Amino acid sequence: MITIAVIGLGNRGSGYMRWTRLLNNRNAKITALCDSDEYRLNTYGDKYRVDKNNRYLNEEDFFKAGRLADAIYICTMDNDHYRHAIAAIECGYHIMLEKPVSTDISECEEIRDRAKEKGLHVVVCHVMRYSPFFKKMNQLVKSGKYGKIVSIEHTENIGYFHFAHSYVRGNWRDSEKTTPMLMAKCCHDFDLIHWLMGDGCRSVSSYGSLSYFKNENAPKDSGKICLDCPKQVREKCPYDAEKLYITAPIWRFTFLKFLGNVITGKPIYNRQDKYDSLRNGLFGRCVYKCDNNACDHQVVTMDYGDDRYVNLNVTAFSRLNYRRTSIHMEKADILCDESKGRFIINRFGKCKKTVYAGVIHFVHISGDIAIVKNFIKLLSGKPIKTDDLTFIDTTIVSHRNVMLAEQSRKEGGKLIYL
Numbered sequence: 001m002i003t004i005a006v007i008g009l010g011n012r013g014s015g016y017m018r019w020t021r022l023l024n025n026r027n028a029k030i031t032a033l034c035d036s037d038e039y040r041l042n043t044y045g046d047k048y049r050v051d052k053n054n055r056y057l058n059e060e061d062f063f064k065a066g067r068l069a070d071a072i073y074i075c076t077m078d079n080d081h082y083r084h085a086i087a088a089i090e091c092g093y094h095i096m097l098e099k100p101v102s103t104d105i106s107e108c109e110e111i112r113d114r115a116k117e118k119g120l121h122v123v124v125c126h127v128m129r130y131s132p133f134f135k136k137m138n139q140l141v142k143s144g145k146y147g148k149i150v151s152i153e154h155t156e157n158i159g160y161f162h163f164a165h166s167y168v169r170g171n172w173r174d175s176e177k178t179t180p181m182l183m184a185k186c187c188h189d190f191d192l193i194h195w196l197m198g199d200g201c202r203s204v205s206s207y208g209s210l211s212y213f214k215n216e217n218a219p220k221d222s223g224k225i226c227l228d229c230p231k232q233v234r235e236k237c238p239y240d241a242e243k244l245y246i247t248a249p250i251w252r253f254t255f256l257k258f259l260g261n262v263i264t265g266k267p268i269y270n271r272q273d274k275y276d277s278l279r280n281g282l283f284g285r286c287v288y289k290c291d292n293n294a295c296d297h298q299v300v301t302m303d304y305g306d307d308r309y310v311n312l313n314v315t316a317f318s319r320l321n322y323r324r325t326s327i328h329m330e331k332a333d334i335l336c337d338e339s340k341g342r343f344i345i346n347r348f349g350k351c352k353k354t355v356y357a358g359v360i361h362f363v364h365i366s367g368d369i370a371i372v373k374n375f376i377k378l379l380s381g382k383p384i385k386t387d388d389l390t391f392i393d394t395t396i397v398s399h400r401n402v403m404l405a406e407q408s409r410k411e412g413g414k415l416i417y418l
C-alpha cells in the first residue's frame, strides 16, 4: 500500500485526493494532511479517515514530524512550493509538486539537485500532457508522416470569465505577490511546446499588458461589488458575479458555478454561503475596481533554431476557455481545437483532409486522473512510459523559457538569448 501525505487541501489538493481514492483504493491511501485552514483540514481528515494525530494545521509541525508517508502531494500556493518541496525532500518524501515550481530558476535547480542526492522523485503537475487530446497531438506530430515542424501558432484562450476569476478577482491577480500570468497560466503551454519542439529554444521575445480590467473602463454608475450594482448595469455586464457564480445556466459553459468551494473557502457550502462570499469576499468585486495588475493579453515569439519558430498568444478575450494550435509541418498543417476535441490534417497536394473528432477534451479532469494514476504506478515500481509523467528536469527547461519571456515583456519586448 502506497501512503500519501497532502499539504494544501484547496481546489487542487482536494481533487488529487478524490482521484487517489477513486482510482487507487486498493493500493494507495491518504494518511497525513496539512492545511492552515482548520475547517478544511478536519473536513478532509474525516472524509479520508486520516488519524487525528496525522492532521497538521501548521507546516512547521508537519515537517518536524518527519516522513509520515511514502510520498507527498504539494498543492499549496505558488510561492510556497519551493519551501515545501525542500522541506519534503529533507523528510524523504517522493513528491508530486503543483506548478509552478518557482519563478527563480536556481530554486528549481536546487529542488532537482537535492532530490537527486536523496534518490527521490519530483514529478511536476503538467497535467495537460497526459490528456488524450494532447497525447494525440504529440502522436500526430511525431508519427513521421508529415516531416518536421516548421512553425507553431498556439493560442491559449483563457476565457473572459476564467480570466476574471483567477487574474482579476482571485489568487493570481497580483503578479508581484504570486506569479506572472504567463507562468501561472502558460507554463503548461510552454511545456507542451517543449514536448513538441524539443530542447533547442535559442531566443524569446514578448509583449503584453493589462489593457482592460481597469477603473477607467468601469461602466457609469457601477458599484464596487456586483450585488450592489444597479440592475441596468448588471444586466449588460458579462462579469456580473451573481450570474457567473450562482445563476448562470449550465449551457453557458462558464464552470464558475461549480467553484462554490473556492469562493466560499468551504468544502461544504450552501447557496447562502455563496451570496455571503460574493458580498464579503474577493469574488463579488467589480472587475474594473479590483487590486489587479496581471497582464490580460500577451504574445511570445520563440526561435527554436534550425529555422523553426513558435508564436504563443495568451488572451483573456475569448468566450470559451480552450487552446487552439496550428502546427505547420513540411508536408501538412495540423489544426488542433481543444474546444471541439478535433484535429484537422491537411496534407499538401491532397484534396481530402483527415479529421479526428471527439478526442476526449476534458483536459483537466483526464489529465488530473492520469497524473495520479501514473504517479502511484511509479511509486509501486511498475513500468511507466517516458511521456507518462513530467519530471522536474523537463520542467526546468520550459520554466526557464517562461521566465525569460516575462523578462522580455518587462523590458519592452527585448530579444533575449538563452
Ligand SMILES: NC(=O)c1ccc[n+]([C@@H]2O[C@H](COP(=O)([O-])OP(=O)(O)OC[C@H]3O[C@@H](n4cnc5c(N)ncnc54)[C@H](O)[C@@H]3O)[C@@H](O)[C@H]2O)c1
Pocket: 007, 008, 009, 010, 011, 012, 013, 034, 035, 036, 037, 040, 057, 058, 059, 075, 076, 077, 078, 080, 098, 099, 100, 125, 126, 127, 171, 184, 262
Ligand atoms: N496543474 C494545474 O493545472 C493547476 C491548475 C490550477 C492551479 N494549480 C496550482 O495549484 C496550486 C494550488 O492551487 P489551488 O487552486 O488549489 O489553491 P487553493 O487556494 O484552493 O488551495 C491552497 C490551499 O493551501 C492551504 N495553505 C495555504 N498556505 C498553507 C501553508 N503554509 N501550509 C499549509 N496549507 C496552506 C490553503 O488553506 C488552501 O487550502 C497553485 O500553486 C496553483 O498554481 C495548478
